[in-house]
Amino acid sequence: MRAQTYLKSILFIVATITLMANATAEDELSSKVEPRFTQAANRTFKAFNPEQEQTWQRPFFFMQLADTQYGMFSGNKGFDQEVALVEQAVKHINRLRPRFVIVCGDLTNATPNHARYQAQVSQFQQDFSNVDPEIPLVCVCGNHDIGNRPTRESIASYQQNFxxxxxxxxVGGVCNVVLNSSVLKDPSGAPEVLAAQQTWLDAQLQNAKAAKAKHILLFQHHPLFLSQEDEPDEYFNIPLVRRTPLLEQLKQADVRAMFAGHYHRNAYGRAGAMEMITTGPVGRPLGKDPSGFRIVIVDETKIQHQYWAMDNVPEKIELPESSVAP
Known part of the structure; x- marks a missing residue:
């Protein structure tokens, strides 16, 4: 009996030490935040000079990632699988050297009020810190980053980290607009944020058109729609009551394409001339499309894009010849 009691005591001590070690490791991760993750400030992105970048120079490409969602594979118990996939993605990024990388939301699986949220944020930042500093890294908020019913508090938590x-x-004559799609999905917790975003968007689209942008591209987490612009409301799209007027506005502004994630697989549709491009996950897939990312080639008059599985990425990206002398 004494032996059993002694064994239980030893096991309890070992478990306690393990928990303390994990907590310490998480605290260490939480303290490492690089300025590159908060470059989205004052409604612009510091890595790009707007005056220099409004002029078209030559074709370029960027990489669109989505749903890294640290913790999804394990139900927030760990993130080893996500770490391994992101390590692969980062190696591809550093080898291919895109003009920029954009991660379209659900950076973490835990939401800001969850006990595991900060550990997942810190791991994301640690892993993506390995992207070459010369390659701008743009982050977009998703529903897991600010909640299915975002509030000013949950948005403020995201802003502190990203x-x-x-x-x-x-970038190179192209106007890129990043939206908070979670307040489009459900504005009830922060209606004033949606109203402010809409007023801001009105001005951005007018300015882009006045500046004669070669393309206007939009990025957000939720797709406006998956395949048909008037498809019924469901979990993965934006409700028609807000989708329809926004689509009309984007059509009138000659928006070239919108890029999203959230669906954990690929989907494609059109609204007039605008493409709706939904990209599969870096993290856990929910369909037949494997973990991967999208490469988007931007030419003066068109864009081309392809989704690549993580194990099937080309060695080099061939760009079309520039129609404007460098």
């Missing part, structure tokens, strides 16, 4: 929840930036 900067603005909506903003715009120019």
């Amino acid at each position: 900067g603005d929840d909506y903003f715009s930036f120019w």
